[in-house]
Amino acid sequence: MAHPESHTSSExxxxxxxxxxxxxxxxxxxxxxxxxxxxxxxxxxxxxxGVLLGPSGCGKSTLLRMVAGLxxxxxxxxxxxxxxxxxxxxxxxxxxxxxxxFPWLTVEENVGYGLRINSSAAGRRSGVVDYFLxxxxxxxxxxxxxxxxxxxxxxRVAIARALANQPDILLMDEPFGALDxxxxxxxxxxxLGIVHKERMTVLMVTHxxxxxxxxxxxxxxxxxxxxxxxxxxxxxxxxxxxxxxKAALKAIPDYGEMESHILQMMRAEGxxxxxxxx
Amino acid sequence: xxxWRRQSKPRAVRIAFQRPVSVTQRVVLGTAAWLIxxxxxxxxxxxxxxxxxxxxxxxxxxxxLENLFREQAFHADVLASLRRVAISFALAFAFALPLGxxxxxxxxxxxxxxxxxxxxxxxPAPAFIPLLxxxxxxxxxxxxxxxFLGVVWFLVTLIADHVRSVRMxxxxxxxxxxxxxRQVLGGVVFRASLPGLVDIARQMLAVSWTYLIIAxxxxxxxxxxxxxxxxxxxxxxxxVMAGIVMIGILGLLLDLLFRLLHWKLFPYAxxxxxxx
Numbered sequence: 295m296a297h298p299e300s301h302t303s304s305e306x307x308x309x310x311x312x313x314x315x316x317x318x319x320x321x322x323x324x325x326x327x328x329x330x331x332x333x334x335x336x337x338x339x340x341x342x343x344g345v346l347l348g349p350s351g352c353g354k355s356t357l358l359r360m361v362a363g364l365x366x367x368x369x370x371x372x373x374x375x376x377x378x379x380x381x382x383x384x385x386x387x388x389x390x391x392x393x394x395x396f397p398w399l400t401v402e403e404n405v406g407y408g409l410r411i412n413s414s415a416a417g418r419r420s421g422v423v424d425y426f427l428x429x430x431x432x433x434x435x436x437x438x439x440x441x442x443x444x445x446x447x448x449x450r451v452a453i454a455r456a457l458a459n460q461p462d463i464l465l466m467d468e469p470f471g472a473l474d475x476x477x478x479x480x481x482x483x484x485x486l487g488i489v490h491k492e493r494m495t496v497l498m499v500t501h502x503x504x505x506x507x508x509x510x511x512x513x514x515x516x517x518x519x520x521x522x523x524x525x526x527x528x529x530x531x532x533x534x535x536x537x538x539x540k541a542a543l544k545a546i547p548d549y550g551e552m553e554s555h556i557l558q559m560m561r562a563e564g565x566x567x568x569x570x571x572x
Numbered sequence: 573x574x575x576w577r578r579q580s581k582p583r584a585v586r587i588a589f590q591r592p593v594s595v596t597q598r599v600v601l602g603t604a605a606w607l608i609x610x611x612x613x614x615x616x617x618x619x620x621x622x623x624x625x626x627x628x629x630x631x632x633x634x635x636x637l638e639n640l641f642r643e644q645a646f647h648a649d650v651l652a653s654l655r656r657v658a659i660s661f662a663l664a665f666a667f668a669l670p671l672g673x674x675x676x677x678x679x680x681x682x683x684x685x686x687x688x689x690x691x692x693x694x695x696p697a698p699a700f701i702p703l704l705x706x707x708x709x710x711x712x713x714x715x716x717x718x719x720f721l722g723v724v725w726f727l728v729t730l731i732a733d734h735v736r737s738v739r740m741x742x743x744x745x746x747x748x749x750x751x752x753x754r755q756v757l758g759g760v761v762f763r764a765s766l767p768g769l770v771d772i773a774r775q776m777l778a779v780s781w782t783y784l785i786i787a788x789x790x791x792x793x794x795x796x797x798x799x800x801x802x803x804x805x806x807x808x809x810x811x812v813m814a815g816i817v818m819i820g821i822l823g824l825l826l827d828l829l830f831r832l833l834h835w836k837l838f839p840y841a842x843x844x845x846x847x848x
Contacts, residue, residue, distance in 0.1 A: 362748055407746075408749035411759065412749075441840055
């Protein structure tokens with residue numbers, strides 16, 4: 295299935311979204327179908343961090359779920375590592391905004407869940423689980439149940455669980471949305487650190503501009519009604535420079551320019567939406 | 573009015589909405605309720621409001637219960653009743669679990685079975701007694717069939733509803749980790765529902781007990797219900813009441829057993845219940 299050896303190494307971890315549309319059938323009979331996403335194309339190379347940014351209702355989460363195989367694709371084609379997406383699979387791990395730790399499993403059992411159901415040898419499994427428990431700093435809590443953990447810790451478990459399963463790409467749907475600002479900031483740095491070390495391709499949905507610039511190598515900005523890809527923004531300042539920490543990022547002169555540019559687009563979308571409804 | 577206000581002000585919080593009660597308070601209040609109930613019963617029975625033969629005090633009921641066990645082999649009746657409940661309930665649960673699980677997990681299965689199962693719940697099980705007597709005779713099979721019919725449709729609906737409430741994100745997480753349909757159904761949907769299923773079993777077992785007596789009042793030679801009917805014939809009100817008390821005690825013990833099972837099996841669910 296999703297073993298890195300089974301396909302050419304040049305394509306491993308590559309995401310290609312080609313002219314993808316999403317249409318929902320009309321709620322009532324005879325009503326025309328609603329277009330949620332219109333012909334979106336977006337590519338990511340291995341190890342790149344892609345961010346889907348835009349106002350709520352722009353279809354960015356729908357697109358992410360289509361990559362995960364949890365939503366059907368009305369038109370177009372999505373490939374990951376050269377394989378076409380037709381349904382969910384272990385090559386595309388997903389982290390949700392809501393807490394998704396399995397409450398009946400301990401922290402280490404949660405992290406090892408993917409490896410266990412994919413019948414990975416127990417010895418290798420515990421090695422991988424230990425590695426990721428250590429990376430997320432939850433070694434002392436390995437025997438705890440998720441119910442005993444804070445929200446940030448549970449989200450770390452979810453990220454470690456997805457990564458331990460060794461996917462080709464990591465998908466995250468507003469993964470830090472439910473966390474307080476301080477935890478959120480720590481989590482962003484933690485994820486960046488792990489993801490860079492593993493050379494993991496990541497596609498992440500957010501509506502937080504600062505988060506998008508801090509984390510993203512390629513930021514796709516969406517408009518709504520129907521969802522369209524308005525602009526792809528690639529921060530001109532280098533990734534190493536950007537990812538020192540938040541304070542250093544904000545000190546870069548280009549940062550302010552980029553932030554206000556995105557903010558203007560966000561505002562324009564907001565006023566367009568209120569005109570539409572008026 | 574003024575005095576009432578002044579007194580109640582600092583104490584008003586005592587019965588505030590949703591205010592948690594400490595363990596000590598709970599024990600004291602619960603014991604007090606029982607003492608008041610038993611005291612009132614004892615008083616009413618000994619105060620000659622009614623002939624004592626028809627309305628014996630709790631002390632007499634207790635000694636009748638003791639006597640039943642010592643001289644009338646009441647334990648055989650208790651075991652017969654327990655056996656009927658155990659067999660019928662195990663059968664009903666074994667039937668309802670797969671059906672409820674599939675109905676809860678797959679709306680298309682629910683759309684097929686629901687129109688059938690829902691109306692069945694409104695057919696009172698005792699109405700089937702004449703039919704069951706004709707088909708199965710007056711033996712144990714008929715009683716077990718009645719108990720089965722009494723709970724099975726409720727079990728199906730309750731299990732299906734509970735399984736349906738498993739969060740979609742848990743299912744989708746498992747799918748994106750590479751789980752097959754079978755693995756999601758058994759390892760996530762069923763596993764996530766399990767604590768609730770034990771609760772459903774505990775509650776429906778109480779319903780099963782109520783049908784037991786109905787089943788044993790009709791053409792039974794053994795069982796707690798049969799003993800009660802026997803005692804009624806000789807106007808042994810104390811023994812009738814002792815039988816009712818015994819049913820209560822057994823029901824309570826089973827309830828406790830299931831709570832213990834819940835506590836033992838689901839350590840992760842403990843923290844949640846401990847939080848106020």
